[in-house]
Amino acid sequence: MQASGSGAQPSRAAILLVAAGLTLATTGCMYWDADIRVARNGSVTVQERATIDPEWKAEIGDSLQAVEKVMKRYVAEAKKRGAKVKAFGSDSARADFQYPSLAAFARAWPDSSDEGKRWDRSLYHRLAGETGPLDELILFRQSPPQRTKQSADQRYPVLTLRVTPPVPAVRHNAHAVQGSTYYWRFTEKMTRPDSVWIVWPASESR
Numbered sequence: 619m620q621a622s623g624s625g626a627q628p629s630r631a632a633i634l635l636v637a638a639g640l641t642l643a644t645t646g647c648m649y650w651d652a653d654i655r656v657a658r659n660g661s662v663t664v665q666e667r668a669t670i671d672p673e674w675k676a677e678i679g680d681s682l683q684a685v686e687k688v689m690k691r692y693v694a695e696a697k698k699r700g701a702k703v704k705a706f707g708s709d710s711a712r713a714d715f716q717y718p719s720l721a722a723f724a725r726a727w728p729d730s731s732d733e734g735k736r737w738d739r740s741l742y743h744r745l746a747g748e749t750g751p752l753d754e755l756i757l758f759r760q761s762p763p764q765r766t767k768q769s770a771d772q773r774y775p776v777l778t779l780r781v782t783p784p785v786p787a788v789r790h791n792a793h794a795v796q797g798s799t800y801y802w803r804f805t806e807k808m809t810r811p812d813s814v815w816i817v818w819p820a821s822e823s824r
Contacts, residue, residue, distance in 0.1 A: 647671045647688065651778045654723075658784040658821040660753075662723040663716050666701070668692045670709035685709055699726055720753060727757060744820065751820040752788065755781070761811045777804040783818040790816040 651667045670685050686708045693711055696703050701713035717723040724742035745752040757779065779802045781792075791813065792800035802814050 647675075647775070648692070649776045649778075651780075653780045653782075654757075655782045656720065656753075656755075656784055660719045660821075661717060662720060664714070664723070666696065666713040666715070668711050668713075672709075675709060720755065724755070724757075745817065747788070747819065749819070752817050753783070753820045754817045755815070757781075757814040762808050778802070779814050781814065781816055783816065784821050785818050787816050787818045792816065 648671060649667075649669045653665045655663050657663075668689070670688065675685050689705065689708055689711055693703050693705060693713075696711070696713035699713075699715065701715050703711055703713045705711045715726070717726060720742045724740045727740035741754075741756040743754040745754050780799050782799045786798065787800060790800055793803055794801045800816055802812070804812060
């Protein structure tokens with residue numbers, strides 16, 4: 619895996635702030651992974667995996683059934699978004715999604731929120747490039763933890779996103795690239811707002 623060049627950054631108005639749209643982003647005790655694959659016809663398949671932080675699980679024990687409650691919330695939230703969900707015990711689950719188009723996928727991505735404030739959904743645009751149309755996807759923005767508002771033992775979730783477009787990207791801000799897949803990883807160690815943003819040559823009309 620090699621570090622990537624970021625290219626031009628999207629405008630601040632176009633980037634999304636997604637800090638708590640997913641249930642897990644409010645719990646701070648999970649690892650969440652999303653594998654997003656875009657086909658040449660624009661259809662999208664997504665496989666999510668949510669896993670409880672084993673250190674957090676060991677610390678809290680089973681006295682309040684917290685692990686089970688967190689996973690039930692995640693499973694319910696994923697089903698509400700149309701997923702087929704398979705749970706692995708009480709501390710891990712996989713959710714599979716299928717969307718007929720990039721536009722449908724962008725509409726279905728969870729609404730974001732920040733302490734009760736509503737923000738935009740994810741964004742998909744068909745752009746006009748110099749050599750033909752481009753597909754632009756902006757999915758996620760994560761801000762650094764606000765240390766003054768968290769307790770000493772509070773953890774933030776570890777979020778990993780992978781996007782595989784049908785052709786190589788022409789612009790992106792991925793943290794790393796491996797083959798045809800672009801990677802982003804967000805942790806509590808981040809020091810500046812960051813996002814998922816990727817643009818590639820369109821292969822089909824909308």
